[in-house]
Amino acid sequence: MDRILLAGLMKMELPGRTVLLCDGGFVPWGSETYLSVDDTFGTIAGFEVPEEGVGSVIPSASVTMLPKSTAAAIEISRPAYQGSRIRMWVAEVDEATGQIIGQPDLQADWQLDRTTLRSKRGERQVTIDCVSRSQRLLAKVEGNTLSSAFHSSIFPGERGFDNATGLEASFAWGVASPPRGTVASNTSA
Numbered sequence: 001m002d003r004i005l006l007a008g009l010m011k012m013e014l015p016g017r018t019v020l021l022c023d024g025g026f027v028p029w030g031s032e033t034y035l036s037v038d039d040t041f042g043t044i045a046g047f048e049v050p051e052e053g054v055g056s057v058i059p060s061a062s063v064t065m066l067p068k069s070t071a072a073a074i075e076i077s078r079p080a081y082q083g084s085r086i087r088m089w090v091a092e093v094d095e096a097t098g099q100i101i102g103q104p105d106l107q108a109d110w111q112l113d114r115t116t117l118r119s120k121r122g123e124r125q126v127t128i129d130c131v132s133r134s135q136r137l138l139a140k141v142e143g144n145t146l147s148s149a150f151h152s153s154i155f156p157g158e159r160g161f162d163n164a165t166g167l168e169a170s171f172a173w174g175v176a177s178p179p180r181g182t183v184a185s186n187t188s189a
Contacts, residue, residue, distance in 0.1 A: 003095040009034050009104060010044065010063070012112070013085045027093060029100050040075050042067040045125060047088075059132040061108065064125050076126045077115040084112045086130055109133055 007027050011034075012019040019041055022034035037043050045064040063086070067073040089104035110130035118125045148161035 004101065005093045005095050007034075007091045007093050007100075008044075009089040009091055011085075011087045012041075015080050015084065027091065027100065028098070029091065029104065040067065040072045041065050042072065060113070061110065061130050063128045063130065065128060067124055067126055070119075070124065073117050073119075073124050073126050076128070077117065081112055082114065085133065086110045086112055086128070 008023040009027060009029065010019075010021045011032075012021075019038050020032055020034045021038055021041070021044055022036055023044065024036050026036065027034045043066050045066045047064065048062040065076060067076055086108070087106065087110070088108040089106050091104035092101040093099065094101055108130070109132075111133050113129045113131045116127045116129070118127065148159070151161045152158060
């Protein structure tokens with residue numbers, strides 16, 4: 001009788017490097033090998049069950065890492081890593097061959113939001129808070145208006161709105177109303 005094991009896989013796509021971790025041993029998948037320990041990030045201590053978002057609340061979760069040193073904990077918290085993609089899968093592994101059976105099941109596709117270092121005597125933990133990659137869809141872009149001045153600020157030298165006439169009101173993009181101080185003018189005679 002064949003025995004099938006379940007393995008958790010995590011891929012962090014950071015600027016300049018990719019971290020591939022699994023929950024024990026090593027698991028080859030395609031051209032990549034997921035290891036249980038990374039030289040900088042250490043091991044995965046655990047993760048918080050993802051919270052579903054309702055309304056304007058973004059789905060979120062956290063992964064706790066056990067870095068090997070304080071320097072490694074600082075490396076994990078580099079500001080350049082914020083917004084990096086983090087994915088987690090559950091894979092079925094054939095115990096006899098160590099190979100993944102079929103396609104792993106994607107459980108989360110997040111982006112790194114922030115890190116928190118917790119330190120006790122002889123122990124360091126870095127909690128990586130993650131949010132859904134769809135968070136970008138909820139970002140308010142305040143101050144974007146359908147006007148010549150705003151259009152020129154985004155596309156310098158492009159004067160396509162200069163001759164637009166007959167506008168009765170300013171239109172806000174990404175917000176409920178135009179920013180204060182924005183006025184519409186009707187230049188048609």
